[in-house]
Amino acid sequence: MEVAMRPPHRPLLQLFLFLITSSFYPTIAESESECSPCNHITTRMNSAPTSTLCRRLPTLGADLDLCYYNTTTNATIDVAFSATLPSRGGWIAWGLNPRQPHMVGTRALIAFLMQGASVVYTYNITVDTKHWCKPSPSSIEMDVIILMANYSGDTGRMRLVARLGLPPEYDVKRLNHVWQVGTKVVGSSLRRHNLNLANFDSRETINVISGQVLGQRMINRRILRYAHGILSFIGWGFLLPSGIICKRYYRIFDFIASGETWYLVHKTFETGAYLIGVTAWGIGLYLGSNNLRSYQAHRFIGIAIFVLATFQVMAFCLKPRQDDTCLQHWNLYHHFVGYSLLILTIINIFKGFDILKPPRAWRTAYIVVIVVLSSIAIVLEATTWIMFCRAKPRKKEQTTEAKAQQTRPASP
Incomplete structure (x- = not known):
């Protein structure tokens, strides 16, 4: 009978794999332990959680862990929410809204440092908060069974932990939750958080049982913001100044200076x-419909750009004939509106960068576009003046010669 021989290196390989996997095991166990909010609450439930959810939230560097228990008439959840405080005097907040994922109507848990100790209170965020009234601690209709917070001076992160009994109007399959961070607390009254897009986007609807984020509205809004920025960049930021350059310096280039070719090129750029710019403007109006009090300067400048650009397009249809006496006034109006548009566009695109906070390459790319177009305009302007100065003596000689021919007596 043949005996199968085991390769002599197999035990060494098994030992090596055992050592590798055992070295990773504590890390995995620690991450799972940290992930479950049940481990942050010492008082255990009588049964295991029906489901757990561990999620890095998409904004503000926040983390959320949930344990859902379906053992009573009303659902019970354990919550562990953490985020980095903007400063030691700041605050973090997490809450539920029974109607929609908005700030107004949220029943919030808000944690901060008071005299060096971590405290957490319940707040009912009403519509008065939207009118700059400072929210203060108040009772909420949820059953707050456990509520505590802790702060790490090493990492600067604040964690709030709670066990909540949810009333029937809170559907765990469509749970609207909101989170936020703020910079200052006076007593127990909160000061307003920053008005950045990350702060406005700190809201979701989740299915606690499946762990699924419901709806793609926030994702779609982010896509629309980038579409708004890219279209504004192309339309107002590139094609508009290119059309202006074409109009001003077309005489230098023989291939477009003849006939109406220059006018068609200019009209194509501006149209x-x-x-493209109006498409970006319409997207911007839609995006700003929920935050009318935010980014007012960017909004009003955008409206002014749309109005002036519409006047410019209408001017193509209302342009006087070459022999019309009002042609000079029309040219002054057309040039003034065009250069005003150019200035407002540059200002508003940079304001858009401050709001959207895209990758730094976006701002760098636009600055490069401005520098390149400005350099082209400067070179062409210098060329225009050189051509003008060279042509002026010739024109003067031709004028003098024409006058001399007129005064010269006719030959008999």
Whole structure:
């Protein structure tokens, strides 16, 4: 009978794999332990959780862990929410809204440092908060069974932990939750958080049982913001100044200076800029419909750009004939509106960068576009003046010669 021989290196390989896996095991166990909010609450439930959810939230560097228990008439959840405090005097907040994922109507748990100790209170966020009234601690209709907080001076992160009994109107399959961080607390009254997009986007609807984020509205809004920025960049930021350069310096280039070619090129640039820019403007109006009090300067400048650009497009249809006496006034109006548009566009695109906070490459790319177009305009402007100065003596000689021919007596 043949005996199968085991390769002599197999025990060494098994030992090596055992050592590798055992070295990773504590890390995995620690991450799972940290993930479950049940481990942050010493008082255990009588049964295991029906489901757990561990999630890095998409904004403000926040983390959320949930344990859901379906052992009573009303659902019970254990919550562990953490985020980095903007400063030691700041605050973090997490809450539920029974109607929609908005700030107003949220029943919030808010943690901060008071005289060096971590405290957490319940707040009912009413519509008065939207009118700059400072929220203060108040009772909420949820059954707050456990509520505590702790702060790590090493990491600067504050964690709040709670066990909540949810009333029937809170559907765990469509749970609207909101989170936030703020910079200052006076006593127990909160000061307003920053008005950045990350702060406005700190809301979701989740299915606690499946762990699924419901709806793609916030994702779609982020896509629309980037579409708004890219279209504004192309339309107002590139095509508009290119059309202006073409109009001002077309005489230098023989291939477009003849006939109406220059006018068609100029009209094509400006019409394309208008169509793309107005599309970006419409997207911007939709995005700003929920935050009318935010980014007012960017909004009003955008409206002014749309109005002036519409006047410019209408001017193509209302341009006087070459022999019309009002042509000079029309040219002054057209040039003034065009250069005003250019200035407002540059200002508003930079304001858009401050709001959207895209990757730094976006701002760098736009600055490069401005520098390149400005350099082209400066070179062409210098060329125009050189051509003008060279042509002026010739024109003067031709004028003098024409006058001399007129005064010269006719030959007999």
